[in-house]
Amino acid sequence: MPDELAVVNHWIDGEEFVGSSGRTAPVYDPARGIQTKNVVLANADEIDRAVASAKAAFPGWRDTSMARRQQILFSFRELLASRKAELADILTSEHGKVLSDAAGEITRGLEVVEFATGFPHLIKGDYSENVSTGVDVYSTRQPLGVVGVISPFNFPAMVPLWFFPIAIAAGNTVVLKPSEKDPSAANWMAELFTEAGLPDGVLNVLHGDKQAVDGLLEHPDVKSISFVGSTPIAKYIYETAARNGKRVQALGGAKNHMLVLPDADLDLTADAAVNAGFGSAGERCMAISVVVAVEPVADALIEKITQRMAGLTVGDGRRNCDMGPLVTEVHRDKVSSYIEVAIEDGATVVVDGRDIEVDGEADGFWLGPTLIDAVPTTSKVYLDEIFGPVLSIVRVKSYEEGVALINNGAYGNGTAIFTNDGGAARRFQNEVEVGMIGINVPIPVPVAYYSFGGFKDSIFGDTKAYGPDGFHFFTRQKAITSRWLDPSHGGINLGFPQN
Ligand code: NAD
Numbered sequence: 001m002p003d004e005l006a007v008v009n010h011w012i013d014g015e016e017f018v019g020s021s022g023r024t025a026p027v028y029d030p031a032r033g034i035q036t037k038n039v040v041l042a043n044a045d046e047i048d049r050a051v052a053s054a055k056a057a058f059p060g061w062r063d064t065s066m067a068r069r070q071q072i073l074f075s076f077r078e079l080l081a082s083r084k085a086e087l088a089d090i091l092t093s094e095h096g097k098v099l100s101d102a103a104g105e106i107t108r109g110l111e112v113v114e115f116a117t118g119f120p121h122l123i124k125g126d127y128s129e130n131v132s133t134g135v136d137v138y139s140t141r142q143p144l145g146v147v148g149v150i151s152p153f154n155f156p157a158m159v160p161l162w163f164f165p166i167a168i169a170a171g172n173t174v175v176l177k178p179s180e181k182d183p184s185a186a187n188w189m190a191e192l193f194t195e196a197g198l199p200d201g202v203l204n205v206l207h208g209d210k211q212a213v214d215g216l217l218e219h220p221d222v223k224s225i226s227f228v229g230s231t232p233i234a235k236y237i238y239e240t241a242a243r244n245g246k247r248v249q250a251l252g253g254a255k256n257h258m259l260v261l262p263d264a265d266l267d268l269t270a271d272a273a274v275n276a277g278f279g280s281a282g283e284r285c286m287a288i289s290v291v292v293a294v295e296p297v298a299d300a301l302i303e304k305i306t307q308r309m310a311g312l313t314v315g316d317g318r319r320n321c322d323m324g325p326l327v328t329e330v331h332r333d334k335v336s337s338y339i340e341v342a343i344e345d346g347a348t349v350v351v352d353g354r355d356i357e358v359d360g361e362a363d364g365f366w367l368g369p370t371l372i373d374a375v376p377t378t379s380k381v382y383l384d385e386i387f388g389p390v391l392s393i394v395r396v397k398s399y400e401e402g403v404a405l406i407n408n409g410a411y412g413n414g415t416a417i418f419t420n421d422g423g424a425a426r427r428f429q430n431e432v433e434v435g436m437i438g439i440n441v442p443i444p445v446p447v448a449y450y451s452f453g454g455f456k457d458s459i460f461g462d463t464k465a466y467g468p469d470g471f472h473f474f475t476r477q478k479a480i481t482s483r484w485l486d487p488s489h490g491g492i493n494l495g496f497p498q499n
Pocket of ligand 1: 089150151152153154155159176177179180208209210213214228229230231233234251253254285385387413442458
């Protein structure tokens with residue numbers, strides 16, 4: 001009965017804040033297929049409260065010494081590392097991904113916290129002495145104020161961690177609006193940061209749907225928006241936030257291709273295709289969803305991929321399986337419907353993930369790994385971001401045909417080439433119009449000190465997530481021209497100084 005379920009409330013001003021809108025959304029345990037919680041959905045008053053809390057905390061936090069900010073970040077890093085297993089449990093119970101994958105997500109998020117602890121080096125300004133006689137010019141990077149972060153369901157810990165540690169290190173205060181599908185991780189991290197010594201109001205968690213998002217997009221006190229989610233929403237966020245005068249970075253969806261040349265090591269390639277296609281049930285923006293096989297490699301590769309798929313176990317992420325369920329029943333049904341579309345469009349379903357045996361409750365949101373060969377590039381199976389465990393094979397005749405296919409796609413998030421030819425790999429890295437490239441590496445998510453982001457419909461805005469771009473996004477530069485009076489230099493001169 002929904003009334004008896006636990007409620008996920010907001011986290012505002014350093015404590016749980018009970019939502020009073022009367023509107024909630026269900027949170028499921030995807031492996032059991034049951035609703036376990038309700039999450040509150042913010043109303044206008046709650047949006048204002050979260051932003052007001054962040055606004056009130058800003059002057060004090062901005063003026064907190066770098067040394068103190070660094071100490072708090074280090075404490076947060078230590079707490080997060082030591083209590084990783086607790087957070088992994090939360091991720092698996094609401095998202096469904098297997099525990100080892102949940103732990104991996106947190107590790108990648110921790111890397112950003114570790115990177116953020118070095119922030120004093122990254123927000124240093126420049127200084128030029130005597131640009132004109134007795135005149136110095138220097139620059140400084142300062143925080144923006146209250147910043148908004150809106151995150152997707154597929155990485156409930158890692159994606160928020162791409163942004164809030166950097167924003168906070170740089171002296172901003174944050175309102176985080178996580179996905180309503182798996183909201184608990186955000187509260188857990190905010191509480192942990194408070195335990196690490198973060199002052200109240202520096203990190204707030206506002207739960208909600210479109211109303212909460214629109215509230216942040218419209219709010220005059222919110223200075224920037226960092227968004228990660230599907231492409232249509234990313235585009236809307238970018239346009240609306242920019243129209244309202246905010247700085248905005250909006251990362252969208254993906255359809256990542258793996259180009260396999262005939263000289264590739266096919267065992268390595270098949271391992272990579274299976275790991276990158278079915279890890280986290282394909283619910284990764286850097287998942288491989290299309291293998292582009294340069295003939296005559298396709299038949300041998302499909303055989304090796306199929307052998308490996310036969311060994312995968314699907315089930316409850318708490319039971320040591322390889323792959324968990326999808327996040328919701330609605331999403332599972334949508335992903336599964338693409339298998340029928342593939343058949344109608346004349347593709348060959350090599351492995352059908354419907355009706356698989358699982359190590360879990362019958363009502364879980366299951367769909368097994370699915371492999372589809374000879375997918376027409378006009379089919380929605382090829383064109384749409386399916387975001388599930390469905391791997392397509394497209395056969396091409398040459399390297400050139402493969403690259404042209406990738407470059408004609410709407411998205412440009414990640415891609416990979418598998419080959420033993422260094423010259424071909426080098427050519428690919430130069431010619432392919434994609435932001436993140438793997439060479440014999442299937443999911444090339446850059447480490448925390450490089451920035452993350454794609455091209456085309458995979459990003460709106462020119463600044464990527466984390467790394468140096470992260471600090472650039474969350475600070476703005478002031479250039480200061482200064483002269484301390486020297487009695488020997490004075491007098492009237494209406495022109496620009498020239499010496
Ligand atoms: P989504 O776009 O449905 O939701 C993302 C966020 O937007 C959520 O917080 C949600 O509450 C909010 N939202 C949903 N509908 C909205 C609306 N109409 N108006 C305003 N806000 C709205 O995405 P999702 O299903 O949670 O996540 C999966 C998507 O995210 C995939 O497309 C995936 O590729 C993408 N993604 C991209 C990256 C990247 O770095 N490029 C990383 C992770 C996920």
